[in-house]
Amino acid sequence: MRYLYIALTEIKSKLTYRFDLGVEFFSKLIELTMTLAVWNAVFSSGITIRDYDKKSMIAYLVISSVLSFLYTFEPCFRLGKLIHSGRLSVQLIRPINLWKSGLAEQTGRKAIYFIILFIPFVIFAKLHNYFVLSIILFIVNFVMFYSLMAFISTVAFWLENTWPLRPVFSAVYSLLGGILFPLDILPEPVYRILVYNPFALVGHVTAKTLTGSNENIALYILISVFYTLIFYFLYKIFFKAGLKKYEGVGL
Amino acid sequence: MKKCIKLLNMFFKQSTEELLIYRSTAVITLIFSFMFFAVEIIFGFIVYSYSSELAGLNFNQYMNLIFTATLITNIYQFFFTVGHENLSDYIVEGELDYILIRPVNSYFYYAFNRQDIPSLINILVTTLALIYNNRLNTDINFSVIVFYIICILLSVWTLFLVNQIVVCVAFWKEKVNKLLGMPEYFYDASSRPLGVYPGFIRFILSYIIPFGIITNDSSLILTERFPLVHLIYIILWNIIITIISVIIWKKGLKHYASAN
Amino acid sequence: MNIIEGENLSYDYVSFEKKSGFKGSLKDLFKREKITVNAVKNLNFTVEKGKIVGLLGANGAGKTTLIKLMTGILTPSSGKINCIGHTPMFREEKYLSRIGMMLGQKSQLVWDLPARDTLELLKMIYRINTSDFTERLEKLTEMLSLESKINIPVRKLSLGERIKFELICSVIHNPELLFLDEPTIGIDILSQNKIYDFLLEINRIYGTTIILTSHNTKDITALAKEVLIMKNGEFIYSGEVKELRILTDKDISYTLSTNKDINPYIGEKGKCERTGYCRYKLNVHSADELGNLNFKIVSSVQEDASDLDYILSTIYSGE
Numbered sequence: 001m002r003y004l005y006i007a008l009t010e011i012k013s014k015l016t017y018r019f020d021l022g023v024e025f026f027s028k029l030i031e032l033t034m035t036l037a038v039w040n041a042v043f044s045s046g047i048t049i050r051d052y053d054k055k056s057m058i059a060y061l062v063i064s065s066v067l068s069f070l071y072t073f074e075p076c077f078r079l080g081k082l083i084h085s086g087r088l089s090v091q092l093i094r095p096i097n098l099w100k101s102g103l104a105e106q107t108g109r110k111a112i113y114f115i116i117l118f119i120p121f122v123i124f125a126k127l128h129n130y131f132v133l134s135i136i137l138f139i140v141n142f143v144m145f146y147s148l149m150a151f152i153s154t155v156a157f158w159l160e161n162t163w164p165l166r167p168v169f170s171a172v173y174s175l176l177g178g179i180l181f182p183l184d185i186l187p188e189p190v191y192r193i194l195v196y197n198p199f200a201l202v203g204h205v206t207a208k209t210l211t212g213s214n215e216n217i218a219l220y221i222l223i224s225v226f227y228t229l230i231f232y233f234l235y236k237i238f239f240k241a242g243l244k245k246y247e248g249v250g251l
Numbered sequence: 252m253k254k255c256i257k258l259l260n261m262f263f264k265q266s267t268e269e270l271l272i273y274r275s276t277a278v279i280t281l282i283f284s285f286m287f288f289a290v291e292i293i294f295g296f297i298v299y300s301y302s303s304e305l306a307g308l309n310f311n312q313y314m315n316l317i318f319t320a321t322l323i324t325n326i327y328q329f330f331f332t333v334g335h336e337n338l339s340d341y342i343v344e345g346e347l348d349y350i351l352i353r354p355v356n357s358y359f360y361y362a363f364n365r366q367d368i369p370s371l372i373n374i375l376v377t378t379l380a381l382i383y384n385n386r387l388n389t390d391i392n393f394s395v396i397v398f399y400i401i402c403i404l405l406s407v408w409t410l411f412l413v414n415q416i417v418v419c420v421a422f423w424k425e426k427v428n429k430l431l432g433m434p435e436y437f438y439d440a441s442s443r444p445l446g447v448y449p450g451f452i453r454f455i456l457s458y459i460i461p462f463g464i465i466t467n468d469s470s471l472i473l474t475e476r477f478p479l480v481h482l483i484y485i486i487l488w489n490i491i492i493t494i495i496s497v498i499i500w501k502k503g504l505k506h507y508a509s510a511n
Numbered sequence: 512m513n514i515i516e517g518e519n520l521s522y523d524y525v526s527f528e529k530k531s532g533f534k535g536s537l538k539d540l541f542k543r544e545k546i547t548v549n550a551v552k553n554l555n556f557t558v559e560k561g562k563i564v565g566l567l568g569a570n571g572a573g574k575t576t577l578i579k580l581m582t583g584i585l586t587p588s589s590g591k592i593n594c595i596g597h598t599p600m601f602r603e604e605k606y607l608s609r610i611g612m613m614l615g616q617k618s619q620l621v622w623d624l625p626a627r628d629t630l631e632l633l634k635m636i637y638r639i640n641t642s643d644f645t646e647r648l649e650k651l652t653e654m655l656s657l658e659s660k661i662n663i664p665v666r667k668l669s670l671g672e673r674i675k676f677e678l679i680c681s682v683i684h685n686p687e688l689l690f691l692d693e694p695t696i697g698i699d700i701l702s703q704n705k706i707y708d709f710l711l712e713i714n715r716i717y718g719t720t721i722i723l724t725s726h727n728t729k730d731i732t733a734l735a736k737e738v739l740i741m742k743n744g745e746f747i748y749s750g751e752v753k754e755l756r757i758l759t760d761k762d763i764s765y766t767l768s769t770n771k772d773i774n775p776y777i778g779e780k781g782k783c784e785r786t787g788y789c790r791y792k793l794n795v796h797s798a799d800e801l802g803n804l805n806f807k808i809v810s811s812v813q814e815d816a817s818d819l820d821y822i823l824s825t826i827y828s829g830e
Contacts, residue, residue: 031436034440172286175290181298186347220287265632269624273623352583
């Protein structure tokens with residue numbers, strides 16, 4: 001209940017800053033335009049790349065880029081902000097779980113995108129009989145990505161500034177997540193390794209599922225759950241160790 | 252003039268001192284900026300493994316474009332980024348009061364307020380990458396290099412101006428964080444061959460926010476002739492927008508002073 | 512000699528009335544009601560060179576606007592102002608080099624670096640020559656006992672130390688005219704006293720004219736002999752602090768220390784009560800009554816600052 005309230009508060013604040021929301025959409029649009037324009041030029045000679053013709057490539061890129069609205073890196077800097085503003089101590093004495101409230105915040109922050117995304121989701125996924133599995137993959141991935149970010153956020157205990165990490169994530173995500181190009185146009189052995197990385201699961205794999213060309217959804221769900229657990233335990237361990245240091249400093 | 256040089260010197264010294272305080276942040280930022288560079292290069296390799304030409308550019312020209320665009324960003328980053336980041340904070344948090352009574356030019360005081368020293372390493376690496384990429388290029392002679400450097404410096408100023416104007420929005424609007432990132436998106440989009448874009452986007456990136464010209468045309472100097480018209484256009488654009496941005500700055504300060 | 516002269520000085524700004532409710536917002540979108548706010552109205556005043564003047568008034572009375580007009584940050588809507596022979600609004604380098612300002616709630620120090628770095632920067636901005644700078648810095652830090660702190664990063668200083676450095680930054684170029692806005696906000700009594708001594712010393716040695724606004728009446732009683740009180744953009748009082756109480760009917764109260772535990776007051780109009788061993792509280796209607804004290808046994812007389820608080824709150828609320 002409390003966590004639902006946290007999520008609702010986040011939705012409200014997101015709606016208050018509609019200008020920001022507009023800017024966010026616009027910047028994503030620029031990024032997508034850039035990627036599409038480049039691939040459009042490549043395809044202009046009428047070639048096909050692996051299984052992709054111009055149309056399927058565009059479909060893939062649009063979907064993966066729309067998906068990327070859901071996977072942003074705010075949770076990664078949450079802890080750093082709490083530490084630097086001195087509010088962590090306040091949070092710690094509250095009867096509330098920091099990891100869960102973070103997840104609630106992130107869910108609230110993304111609620112609008114969920115709603116927007118749901119329409120194409122229903123249209124695309126229904127065509128392919130994977131509807132239920134797709135939804136499960138979607139949800140598991142969301143939690144998995146959050147737990148990865150939460151785990152990384154614990155470096156804030158050892159680092160005075162965490163903001164320089166932000167561009168790294170966008171770089172890694174756009175490359176390993178398959179935002180700039182589908183990972184399966186890479187050489188087969190490279191692809192086979194890359195496809196199981198967490199970024200690929202939320203990006204490439206989900207986009208493929210939605211375009212209806214993925215059969216191992218169950219396997220990917222399992223892997224995603226596995227990642228979630230690992231990141232969660234890593235978070236626990238690092239958070240504990242970090243807290244010791246934090247208390248040691250006596251902030 | 253002497254005062255300006257002394258002040259610049261002082262800013263440089265203070266930037267260095269601050270760098271030493273936030274060493275680990277600086278190192279991380281440095282490493283990560285190289286990852287960006289790597290992503291761009293990998294993307295180039297992938298695209299060119301399926302096509303020998305992209306919008307009229309061959310692989311070498313494409314790499315020149317990427318490296319030139321990166322070099323311009325690196326130099327901008329060195330001179331202005333930290334200053335711009337601080338400035339938007341100062342405006343929003345109301346920390347500009349003291350500059351209003353100082354006998355200095357506030358526009359330039361803030362423009363050159365902080366340098367990002369680690370970017371020097373990025374500049375060096377990007378320059379080496381450019382040299383390597385053009386090791387077999389026979390078109391390069393002394394005048395090409397001079398011309399190229401002039402264009403790069405003009406481009407840095409163009410990039411500065413766009414960011415400066417966006418930062419000034421903070422005088423009138425409170426929540427500007429997301430907006431501050433906009434020029435970067437436009438710039439990234441401009442570090443692709445302009446020819447891949449449909450006409451109207453090309454027009455915007457050439458004449459309205461001329462990032463497309465500064466990246467594409469500057470890099471083409473190394474392999475082809477530079478379209479003189481564009482150079483003149485950029486010079487004019489820079490002069491006019493400099494004047495406009497100074498006016499906006501002054502209006503912003505006035506607005507700042509009268510708002511309580 | 513007058514260092515500041517204001518003549519029919521006014522400053523208005525246009526604001527928009529905001530209507531409430533959705534309908535109101537919609538109306539605002541098309542036609543907003545303009546209101547002209549007179550922040551400062553028709554002020555005529557002078558400040559003599561070498562004086563310390565307190566500028567008082569409730570929040571929103573127009574104090575900050577007046578300071579902004581004197582420093583040239585704002586341009587008057589009408590009327591004239593002249594400071595040290597300059598018109599502030601022209602913001603000439605010559606003028607700006609002759610004034611200093613310190614805002615207790617804003618910082619001019621570079622946060623991560625030692626105060627010395629900010630001061631070195633100011634040295635260049637104000638074109639102070641090196642020997643003057645060194646000498647002055649030494650003297651100022653000595654006066655505030657900050658010699659050992661000048662090379663410590665600002666973020667590691669206590670609030671009191673930081674405020675003292677802010678003060679040094681404001682006077683490092685030896686301004687003839689110094690504006691102080693809430694100079695002792697949030698700092699302890701010891702630091703406050705140190706700052707008072709410092710400002711009085713600066714005023715005495717260099718003849719610096721000081722314009723001071725503060726909500727801490729202790730600042731006023733300790734520093735200023737004269738005050739200007741503002742309300743709704745106008746002066747409602749200008750004159751000496753000790754004359755202020757004429758405006759109200761309030762008695763003046765003093766805390767007396769004596770060297771014998773005997774009531775030292777021999778007059779009849781006032782009232783004197785014992786508050787502790789050798790300590791008395793005297794309430795009188797006018798300062799003349801002090802003449803009725805037995806000065807053989809009185810060791811100190813201190814006017815109560817809280818008294819001024821009472822007077823000011825009476826004046827501000829307009830009773």
